[in-house]
Amino acid sequence: MAHLTFVDGQMAISLVQCREFGQIDQMKTDYLLPQMSEWRHALHQMPELELDLPKTAAYVANLLQGFGLEVHTGVGQSGVVGILTRGNGPGCIGLRAELDALPITENTGFEYASNHPGKMHACGHDGHMTMLLGAAKHLSEHGVFNGKVAFIFQPDEEFGTGAATMIRDGLFDRFAIDEVYAIHNLPGMASGTFATRAGPITASESLFEINVQGQGGHAALPHMGVDAITVGAQIVNALQTIVSRKLDPAQNGVVSVTEFITDGKRNVLPGHARLCGDARALTPDTNAAIKAKMEQIASGIAAAHGVTATTSYTTIFEPTINASAPVRAVERAARNITDQVDADCPPKLFSEDFAHMAAKIPGAFILMGNGTNAHHARPLHSADYDFNDAGLVPGSSFWVELVEQQLAPSTSI
16 A cells, blocks of 8 residues: 655554554555645644634535535534435434634644634644545545435534534534444544443533632731631632542542632732532533532631632533443444444543533544644643644545444445
8 A cells, every 4th residue: 555645744654554553455445545734734724613614614514525425514603414315225424523712822834734813733633634535535526325314513622602502503403313423533643543332421511600709808907807718728628628528539530729819919818709610510410519518618618717709600510421232332332443442442531512512412432643743642632732634534434334334225224
C-alpha cells in the first residue's frame, strides 16, 4: 500500500499511520483521506461558538448537498441534518457530530490554525464533523444498506443547549430516528482505537453557588462580627468529605470549589462570601445525593456560627447513559476496523450534551483514540491541542460499518 503522504501544518499524515494499533489493512474510506484532511483544516480555520454558526453550518450543508443528500438546515436554530435513503427499509439510524468550537486563543502554530481570534476547535469537533462527512460521501456513492441515515450536525454542545434545542425542534419525530450514536476523540488513547460501555459513560455537570451572609467588621476586632471567610473556608473543607465520606464508594463523583469571592478589604473582615464550583456524577441518584449533602453542610456550618448560607445547584448536563443493544452494535462494527476495541471501558467524569439524545431514544456514545504524542495528546480544551488526521479514516470507516451493519438489506432496526 502506498504511503500517500501529504503535509498538514507541521505534520505529515499517511495511510500507513491510519493502520497502526491493530487496524485492518483496508478500510472503506481510505481513498478519502486527502479530501477529509482538506475539509478538516478548512473547518478548523473557521471556528464559531454556541448557536451562532453561519459559516460552519453552511460549509457542512453545501458538502452534504453536493453528495446528493436531502439537507435540512436551521434545525434547532443552527443545526444541520442530512438524510440519505436507500431502498424501502423502515429503519433510520442517527449519527451525530458537533458544529461548535470554544472561546480559546489557539497556540499551535499550524498553517491551518484558527482565523477567528479568541475562537478555536480545541475539542476536536472539526474532526468529528469531518469523519461524518466522509461517511456521508462514501455511503452516498457506495453504501450498501436498506433504510435511512440521518447525519446530525448539532450546534452548541460545549454549553449544553444544542441537543435539547434540536430535540424540541422535532429532531427525532421529523426524521423518525430509531437509534442514535456519537463519537468523541480522546487524547492519550491510541489513535484510531475505540472504547465504549453499557450504562453511564460520561457524567452530569452541575454548577453550584453558596452564599454566606456573616457580619463584617474591623480586622483588629474579629470577635465583634462573624468573619465570612472563616465560615466559607470551613465549608470548602467540609465539601471535600461528600465524595470521600458521604457517598457509597461505588458511586463516582467530583466536587470542586473553583471560586471564593468576598467583600473584604485589607483591614476589613468580609460580611459576605460567595463560593462557586462544579460537581460531577455518573447517575442522577448520585447527583441528587451530592446536592442534598452540600445544602446540609453549608447550612449546618453557617448555623454553628450563628449566620446563614444559601445554596443554589443547577444541573447543566445530565449523565450520558448508553443502551445495551447499541453498545453491542458499536462493538461489532468497530471490530471490523481494529482489534483494539474496549466494550467495557471505565466511565469518564467529563460531560456530554449527547446525554439528551441518548435519554430520548436508544443510543451509544463512543470514544476514539486521538493519539499519545505531541498536540494529539494534549488535553481537550487546551490551546495547543489538535485533532489527529490519522483518525479520519478509521472514524469515518467505523460510521460506514455501523450503518451497513444496522441497516443491512435483509434486516431492519
